Amino acid sequence: MFPIPSSILRALRAAVRRHLLPWFAKNARDLPWRAEPRPPYAVWISEIMLQQTRVDTVVPYFRRFLARFPDPASLAAAPLQDVLKLWEGLGYYSRARQIHKAAKILVRDHGGRLPSDPEALAALPGLGPYATAAIASFAFGLPLAVLDGNVIRVFSRLLALPDDVGLPATKKKLQQLADALLLRDRPAATNEAWMELGALVCTPRNPRCSECPLRRACRAAKTPNPEAFPHKKKKMKVPHKVVGAAVILNAKNQILVAQRNPEKGMLAGLWEFPGGKIAEGETMPQCIARELKEEMGLDIEVGPHLVTVHHAYSHFTIELHAHFARIRSGRPRHLECAGHAWTTRDRFGDFPFSKADHEIIRALRDLPAAPRLRDCFPPDGIRKTAP
């Protein structure tokens, strides 16, 4: 397929100008980050939020974020915890940590503004080739072509591409195609039009070829099943992890929460109900007791089950079993966590938690009354009321 014959390239370029851009002008969604003028800061935040995340999900987060942090200076001055709190539920929390870091760099090195130089942009934390091209073209009108999942899908269908789009070599060639099809006089519109076509018409399932402005130029549309493109090697089965978490109550019926290390690992800096992954041959109470020993130096008694949460991350799924627990001996230490706090079910909003931990919070709030130590661990061993 590559190199693409120049006659096909010419036809595609003509179709972009004649059909794709007019279609985009008519059908572009009215999104808050597209409002003119488009401050580079708003473009940056929206592009980071939109990575791996649906537009509908991002809109309210984007509005809240811009209202709270209207510029790099306000973002840089905020504690990371406040940034994570606003990001809560959006997932991929490393993005929040990176924009916080990047905002500090903008204030320190760039006068509190996004640089227009693509090299300086690419040097900021969290900006890969896609985000750099998107910001450079949308915010500064520079002729850099973007290649995201939507664009890859549209291109592979236009060409009925037999190559595996998961391979770096194929991506490199598709990037060259995007570069060749970019209209230098309208780089932002060309980029956004491809992305919008992929999001609204050339969708992963059931592409709407009859409404597509490029149907005449499209090779996949002439096949019985355009949806068969792009070709991609099947993914390996995602691993499944079984995890335990402790909802530890103290004598004041407060609940212990721990902060994950803010410097490393998934969900870094978020708060959680402490626990961890089950080891081979362990029961769930044994797992939770061992994890609390390792993580916080606590000797605990594990009590009644509260809830089991199922959650899917991008590379694995988890089954999280939350149990009530109480401390037999020891004080919380930060052996494998960054901090701890005793709180109540009405004050969980003070901390940023992951989605899975929010399910535990929901289960606690669904209880008829706040859980009490003596109900979970009655002196006579017989629980008389629901914890």
Ligand code: SF4
């Ligand atoms: S004609 Fe169909 S398959 Fe081809 S680009 Fe348009 S929507 Fe996608």
